[in-house]
Amino acid sequence: MRTLPALILILFFALAAHAQDGEALLQRIDRNLNPESYESYRKLINIEPDGRTREYVLFSVKKGNDKVAALFVSPASEKGRSTLRLGDNMWLYMPGVGKPIRITSLQSVVGGIFNNSDILQLDYAAEYAVEKQEETHDEVLLHLKAKTKTVAYDRVRLWADKKKLLPTRIECLTEAKMLIKNIYFKEIKDFGGGIVRPSVIETDSPLYQGYRSVMIFAGLKAREFADEVFTQANMPNLEALR
Amino acid sequence: MKRIKTKNSVCYYPRRFRDWAWLWALSCWLLGTPSQGEEFTFDAAEFEKKPYHFGGYAELRPVLSGLDRDAALHRLRFFAEDGGRTTVEYNGRLQIEGDLEQGIGRAFMRLNSDYDNTAAGESFKTTVYDGYLSLKPTPNLTLEVGKKSLRWGTGYAWNPVAFLGRAKDPDDPELNLEGFILASVSWIKSFSGPLQTLSLSPVLLPVYDGFNDDFGETGHLNIGGKLYALLADTDIDLLFLAGGSGPNRYGFDFARNLTPNFEIHGEFAYLRNVRKRFLDATGLGGEREEDTLSYLIGLRYLTEAETTWIVEYYHNGAGFNREEMESFYRFVNRGYETFLATGDASGLERAENAGQGGYARMNPMRHYLYLRAGQKEPFDILYFNPAVTAIINLADGSFSLSPEVLYTAVTNLELRLKTTFLAGKRLSEFGEKQNDWRLELRMRYYF
Numbered sequence: 001m002r003t004l005p006a007l008i009l010i011l012f013f014a015l016a017a018h019a020q021d022g023e024a025l026l027q028r029i030d031r032n033l034n035p036e037s038y039e040s041y042r043k044l045i046n047i048e049p050d051g052r053t054r055e056y057v058l059f060s061v062k063k064g065n066d067k068v069a070a071l072f073v074s075p076a077s078e079k080g081r082s083t084l085r086l087g088d089n090m091w092l093y094m095p096g097v098g099k100p101i102r103i104t105s106l107q108s109v110v111g112g113i114f115n116n117s118d119i120l121q122l123d124y125a126a127e128y129a130v131e132k133q134e135e136t137h138d139e140v141l142l143h144l145k146a147k148t149k150t151v152a153y154d155r156v157r158l159w160a161d162k163k164k165l166l167p168t169r170i171e172c173l174t175e176a177k178m179l180i181k182n183i184y185f186k187e188i189k190d191f192g193g194g195i196v197r198p199s200v201i202e203t204d205s206p207l208y209q210g211y212r213s214v215m216i217f218a219g220l221k222a223r224e225f226a227d228e229v230f231t232q233a234n235m236p237n238l239e240a241l242r
Numbered sequence: 243m244k245r246i247k248t249k250n251s252v253c254y255y256p257r258r259f260r261d262w263a264w265l266w267a268l269s270c271w272l273l274g275t276p277s278q279g280e281e282f283t284f285d286a287a288e289f290e291k292k293p294y295h296f297g298g299y300a301e302l303r304p305v306l307s308g309l310d311r312d313a314a315l316h317r318l319r320f321f322a323e324d325g326g327r328t329t330v331e332y333n334g335r336l337q338i339e340g341d342l343e344q345g346i347g348r349a350f351m352r353l354n355s356d357y358d359n360t361a362a363g364e365s366f367k368t369t370v371y372d373g374y375l376s377l378k379p380t381p382n383l384t385l386e387v388g389k390k391s392l393r394w395g396t397g398y399a400w401n402p403v404a405f406l407g408r409a410k411d412p413d414d415p416e417l418n419l420e421g422f423i424l425a426s427v428s429w430i431k432s433f434s435g436p437l438q439t440l441s442l443s444p445v446l447l448p449v450y451d452g453f454n455d456d457f458g459e460t461g462h463l464n465i466g467g468k469l470y471a472l473l474a475d476t477d478i479d480l481l482f483l484a485g486g487s488g489p490n491r492y493g494f495d496f497a498r499n500l501t502p503n504f505e506i507h508g509e510f511a512y513l514r515n516v517r518k519r520f521l522d523a524t525g526l527g528g529e530r531e532e533d534t535l536s537y538l539i540g541l542r543y544l545t546e547a548e549t550t551w552i553v554e555y556y557h558n559g560a561g562f563n564r565e566e567m568e569s570f571y572r573f574v575n576r577g578y579e580t581f582l583a584t585g586d587a588s589g590l591e592r593a594e595n596a597g598q599g600g601y602a603r604m605n606p607m608r609h610y611l612y613l614r615a616g617q618k619e620p621f622d623i624l625y626f627n628p629a630v631t632a633i634i635n636l637a638d639g640s641f642s643l644s645p646e647v648l649y650t651a652v653t654n655l656e657l658r659l660k661t662t663f664l665a666g667k668r669l670s671e672f673g674e675k676q677n678d679w680r681l682e683l684r685m686r687y688y689f
Binding site for chain 1 (some may be wrong): 282283285291295297299309314338343348378380381382384391392393394395398415416417418419428430431432438439441444470472475476496498499501502503505507542544552568618619624625650652656688689
């Protein structure tokens with residue numbers, strides 16, 4: 001009779017250790033993808049089924065687990081707009097409106113398939129818990145579950161290169177496990193400063209047949225920022241960081 | 243530099259319709275020209291920061307209006323002329339902005355030039371909307387002096403706590419507005435825990451002859467301020483303005499996301515000793531002084547089908563009640579009848595003065611509801627965003643209804659077609675506006 005509780009205890013600790021391994025692995029993937037605090041330029045390209053495109057260029061800064069801001073540099077109609085994310089809170093500042101307004105993670109300030117949470121992406125480990133981990137010959141698959149209801153995707157399946165510990169593909173799913181978006185990580189590049197990571201992220205969605213969006217990274221480098229950079233009051237002044 | 247290849251696509255030239263080639267070329271431009279064997283490149287050096295920036299937009303805005311010849315405000319404006327049943331106006335706008343940045347300092351200027359050709363004649367006016375110097379010695383501290391538009395408040399259509407700003411047009415609330423000359427300091431501090439951000443922004447606003455003299459009573463140095471906190475994922479502002487150019491004002495606003503797609507916001511403004519001038523139906527004027535409370539409660543909701551709803555209720559404590567507005571309209575009508583019978587326009591002139599004093603302003607009454615539903619790219623029509631907006635006067639049941647479509651297929655070109663229908667009984671706010679309907683095309687090019 002004493003063996004059953006002992007087995008349950010062993011199983012519990014084994015599962016907990018497995019989850020801890022998964023969490024640690026996810027954190028390493030996050031760090032390999034971005035330094036904890038960094039700046040970068042990104043070009044976002046929305047591609048329509050007939051090949052027409054719309055391009056945006058953003059300057060982005062991130063600090064820690066929960067602070068991201070992005071400034072539109074191009075085109076002229078968007079220049080000066082900025083977005084800020086503090087944890088689950090997101091704001092959009094438009095020079096015409098003159099004050100930040102709250103936006104949601106599900107909207108998209110640029111249209112296309114990337115939504116606001118893709119553009120203002122936090123660390124995966126900050127938003128998701130590892131439920132399950134599988135391994136193949138050269139890849140590891142992490143089954144992630146959103147930590148709160150405010151996260152844009154309830155479930156995520158993340159495939160990562162086992163050696164490089166960099167993501168190769170992500171599936172974003174609803175609570176009912178319906179696929180809503182694929183994200184592909186391509187073209188690994190050495191950005192300098194020890195940052196070697198995919199420089200192109202591409203996405204498509206079964207909900208938007210024929211449409212694609214592409215994000216190209218440049219000028220990614222570690223940089224320290226004061227916390228006050230990531231405040232509503234500083235949204236009109238992000239240009240000063242460039 | 244990275245290159246990505248996409249599928250081939252070509253904007254074909256239709257040989258059988260050579261004569262129509264120009265039309266095809268125009269449609270290709272308007273709809274966006276598909277790329278041919280496209281390669282995406284990104285060289286961040288192209289977007290390297292310069293110490294200066296220059297940009298803005300040019301806009302053309304023709305408007306066709308259907309006049310309500312029996313409406314009080316039509317009589318007030320056109321009593322001396324036969325304006326016909328419709329009127330056409332041509333408006334143009336050039337808004338130029340530029341800044342220069344050096345170290346911790348930045349100079350910013352925004353100029354707005356309006357050309358209007360309306361039934362009232364031609365006019366051209368250039369205004370400095372913003373022109374200020376800013377110093378940011380540390381990430382926590384910003385000092386600003388000059389002309390600046392401060393947009394306080396969390397409401398979309400109205401902002402009762404915008405103590406230092408001009409009233410925005412709820413029909414077009416995202417337009418830039420002219421600022422006031424002021425000096426301000428902004429101190430920010432971030433924290434970890436439920437209180438994430440705290441900022442304090444005191445403001446000095448001088449009102450003297452030739453210096454912000456359209457703000458209020460001259461000869462006063464006014465002081466205002468805003469204390470902002472991001473507390474438990476809620477934006478909270480405490481605001482005040484005092485100094486003698488207007489009533490002392492105290493305000494509070496908030497905004498919070500209840501779920502990722504559902505936001506609520508609100509504003510409350512308490513004004514001491516507001517002086518309000520009013521007219522009765524015989525034209526006898528009066529003035530009373532009272533404390534007023536104005537407030538706004540609103541929400542934004544994004545549906546799964548990507549329809550954005552904005553709903554706001556606005557209580558304008560300083561507004562006129564229904565009897566006061568009806569008295570004003572009756573006085574206008576009496577003045578108009580006197581003018582027709584005798585040619586004496588003095589009554590209408592008094593009404594005109596009263597109108598400028600408040601009766602003919604935007605939303606002069608007390609209870610309003612704002613409803614806006616905007617659909618993102620319905621039926622898979624890209625860059626096509628229709629919306630419909632209703633502004634309802636809850637006191638008299640009159641309303642304006644504005645369907646619009648926004649089309650942005652060409653980068654930096656924005657086309658907006660908007661119609662507005664005004665409806666209401668006689669002696670109601672929207673029933674007595676000078677127009678029954680408006681049709682407006684706004685063509686704006688950003689550079």
